[in-house]
Amino acid sequence: MTVAPSEAASRGDESPGRDPARDPSPEGERLRRIEWDAITGVMMREIINFRAAWKQNAFASTVQPVVYLLAFGLGFGQLVDKVDGHDYIDYVSTGTVATAVLFATAFSAMFGSFVKREFQRTYDAILSTPVDVEELVTAEVLWLAVRGGLFGSFPVVVGICFGLDPAWTTVFVPLVAMLTGFGFAASGTLISAVVRSIDDFSYVTSALFTPLFLVAGTFFPLTGLPLSLRIAAELNPLHHCVELVRDCTFGDLDPTDLARVGALLLFAALMWWGAVNRTRKRLIA
Amino acid sequence: MPSALTVTNLRKSFGAVHAVAGLDLEVPQGTCVGLLGPNGAGKSTTMRMLTGQTRADAGTITALGWQLPRESKQARAQMGVVPQLDNLDVTLSARDNLRIFARLYRVPAGERDAAVARGLEIARLSDRGEALVGALSGGMRRRLLIARALLHGPRLLLLDEPTVGLDPQVRQELWAMISGLRTEGTSILMTTHYIEEAERLADSVTIVAAGTAVDAGPPAELVARHAGVEVREIYGPPARLGEIEAQAQAAGFATRRTGTSIAVLGAEGAGDRLPAGEVRAARLEDVFVKLTGEEVV
Numbered sequence: 001m002t003v004a005p006s007e008a009a010s011r012g013d014e015s016p017g018r019d020p021a022r023d024p025s026p027e028g029e030r031l032r033r034i035e036w037d038a039i040t041g042v043m044m045r046e047i048i049n050f051r052a053a054w055k056q057n058a059f060a061s062t063v064q065p066v067v068y069l070l071a072f073g074l075g076f077g078q079l080v081d082k083v084d085g086h087d088y089i090d091y092v093s094t095g096t097v098a099t100a101v102l103f104a105t106a107f108s109a110m111f112g113s114f115v116k117r118e119f120q121r122t123y124d125a126i127l128s129t130p131v132d133v134e135e136l137v138t139a140e141v142l143w144l145a146v147r148g149g150l151f152g153s154f155p156v157v158v159g160i161c162f163g164l165d166p167a168w169t170t171v172f173v174p175l176v177a178m179l180t181g182f183g184f185a186a187s188g189t190l191i192s193a194v195v196r197s198i199d200d201f202s203y204v205t206s207a208l209f210t211p212l213f214l215v216a217g218t219f220f221p222l223t224g225l226p227l228s229l230r231i232a233a234e235l236n237p238l239h240h241c242v243e244l245v246r247d248c249t250f251g252d253l254d255p256t257d258l259a260r261v262g263a264l265l266l267f268a269a270l271m272w273w274g275a276v277n278r279t280r281k282r283l284i285a
Numbered sequence: 286m287p288s289a290l291t292v293t294n295l296r297k298s299f300g301a302v303h304a305v306a307g308l309d310l311e312v313p314q315g316t317c318v319g320l321l322g323p324n325g326a327g328k329s330t331t332m333r334m335l336t337g338q339t340r341a342d343a344g345t346i347t348a349l350g351w352q353l354p355r356e357s358k359q360a361r362a363q364m365g366v367v368p369q370l371d372n373l374d375v376t377l378s379a380r381d382n383l384r385i386f387a388r389l390y391r392v393p394a395g396e397r398d399a400a401v402a403r404g405l406e407i408a409r410l411s412d413r414g415e416a417l418v419g420a421l422s423g424g425m426r427r428r429l430l431i432a433r434a435l436l437h438g439p440r441l442l443l444l445d446e447p448t449v450g451l452d453p454q455v456r457q458e459l460w461a462m463i464s465g466l467r468t469e470g471t472s473i474l475m476t477t478h479y480i481e482e483a484e485r486l487a488d489s490v491t492i493v494a495a496g497t498a499v500d501a502g503p504p505a506e507l508v509a510r511h512a513g514v515e516v517r518e519i520y521g522p523p524a525r526l527g528e529i530e531a532q533a534q535a536a537g538f539a540t541r542r543t544g545t546s547i548a549v550l551g552a553e554g555a556g557d558r559l560p561a562g563e564v565r566a567a568r569l570e571d572v573f574v575k576l577t578g579e580e581v582v
Contacts, residue, residue: 031358031391041388048381049374121372128336128366129389130358285299285339 031130034138038131042139045126050147057108057147062154065100069093069155072219073162084221086250093159094249095218097177098241101152102213105144105181107205109188113140113279114198123283133280141185141272148181149174156249167251176248179264180241186271193278217242237267286313288347289441289472290335295344297330297496304330306496308344310474312441317463317473319487321480321569323577327496328476329369332445335474336366349441360441362391365434369445369476371426375419379410379429382418383436390437400436407462408432424455431462442466444475448482460485480570490569494577504569511539511575512567513551519562520546529560541574550575 050057073089080088116122126136153174160166191204215222215229216238222230233239240260247253292310296303305327312318320328333339335346337357346353351360373382383401392400405411408428410421418426427447434442447463448456456479463486467473477483483490484504491501500507519529529547533540536558539550549559550571 031362037391038389041385044388045374045385048377048385052376120374121368121370122374124338124368124370125372125386126389127338128361128368129386130362130391131389132358283338 033132034135035130038135039139039142041129042126042131042136043143046140046143050143058151060103062100062151064103065096065155066158068099069096069158073159076219086246087163089162090159090164090250091246092219093155093162093164094246095216095242096155097152097173097245098180098216098238099213099218100155101148101177101181101241102184102209102238104151105148105185106188106191106209108147109141109144109185110192110201110204111198113189113192114195114201117192117279117283118198127283133283134276137186137189137276137279138272141182141189141275144185144188145178145182148185149178152177152181156245159249164249166249169248169251169253172248173245176241176244176261176264179261179268180237183237183264183268183271186268186275189275190271190278193275193282212236212238215239237264240264286315288312289314289349290474291345291347292331292335293345295331295334295346296342297327297334297339298342303496305334305341308493308496309498310491310501312472312474313489314440314472315467315470316488317467317475317486319483319490320474320476320493321478321483321487321490321573322476322493323478326493326577328478328493329445330496331493332366332368332443332476335443336361336364362437363440365437365439365442367430367434367442367444367447369449371430373418373426373429373433376417378415378417379405379408379421380414382429383433386433387436392437404429404432404436407435424451424458427451427455427459428462431459435466439471441472441474444473446476446478448477448479456482480568480573484569492573492576499576500572507572508567508569510572511550512571513553514567515551515553515564516567516571517549517552517555517559517562517564518543518546519549519560533559539575541571 069092073092077088082088083091123136127133156164156166156170156173191201195201195204215225215233216236217233218238222233222239225233240263244257244260247257288311290310290312292308295305295308295310297305308327308331310318310320310331320331322328330339334341335348335353337354340354348360349363351357353360374385380401383404384397387397387400402411405414408425408431410416410425410429413421413425418429421429431447444463448459451459460482463473463475467486475482475486487504489501489503490507491498492507493499500511502510519526521529526542526547530540530542533547533549536555538552538555538559541548541550546562548571549555549562550567552559552564
């Protein structure tokens, strides 16, 4: 049972798009390469899933940074009076925003995308609809960034409860956390698309993320570190997040912070690009 | 008749394994075509290429007039896909699963609630819409998967082994459902390794083996072409079966082993050139085994 090819198809020079000789039905609206409807559709899935387990998610994303805050802030706070002119607990509560963002975004992205891709086959289901990999990745990263922005700001709220006096620019903290979260959610997605096994995340956690948050200026100033480590810290996006959050909270914003925002934007863009490409390679053989 | 799907000389290898090796396939609009083949014949790889989730090494695919994979997104907007493996969100309700996909399929906002209600109706889950998918039976989940693929009123439905692993009663339910869709004019491509499924549902069957189509046509035509009208099943001890097989083949008949017997195809009019046996009508199963060399599951 065969159908004769259309004239254009026979010549082999048909233009891109539908071949009306084969398919005479009316053409639907042509979809764009990146569609907001696709992104919001995938985000809606995340939101509905989140709604079903928001308590567990909120607990996991906020408790660990708060434990760090209490342990370091109240513990070391008895030994250290002030750091860079601020009470130590205020110093730590602003610093742990970066840690909270890391936990809420990179880890969720790594494990979440691996499970959805390899075990639940959720990505196969989504990609069988008119959604492409860049839309899928953008939506998931965007959602984690929003989540990271909200959970990530929680340590500042705890700090305020312990006496931190915030400047009005503290309102920008969730935005800084979201921007940082976008980059780390994308990096988690990228890592998930690179590793062979879910067990490989142990290497990433120990060898990459732990040093990143320890050398970000979260618990101690970097000024006392050797020059090489200080230069390395300038390449650490978490360090820029820490500095921006402190400057917003203490009202110390200056032009250097614009460069820090630029660095976070660059980090986010590079990680997004890597995440899209590696995820595409992993999903579309 | 215009074509909903045309596949020409499709090829895909994974290393040294040629999963699809020059497959040609046609789904005329409004018909159901069965892609029938044993496990490992390349059916699922073909399905993934049709949804743009696997890139072909060579060949062309035109789905609903769109060239794949370049215009896969346009085609997917008008296609529904039912995967072999259940990929529903088990922690969400049946209704939420459909709501999400109604949005992904770009069902207009004002029509989404109706589409979801219709989906639940199709899946016969209207009274269990709030139940978590993880709590539904295998048959219910499979119906929900089909309903999910129909939310946007697709013009082409791809069914990958739609009833695999289900008990006979649920399988029959799904056959009725698929048959209804075909009657309504939806073009369907269905992979299966169940002969009866292809025989009952497909207007035309393409038999695949080792990644290529070995023959295609309406089931009755395939049977007439390869197995004739009658098959004579001759029973006996194993040594005797070997002799009968050689004798039949020497007389120009095609045969197949069925475990306890030798089935001689096209045996009508063989008279006493063959030993006595049980005579039955030739079936698609005979054609499948003859063309693929595989026993029926």
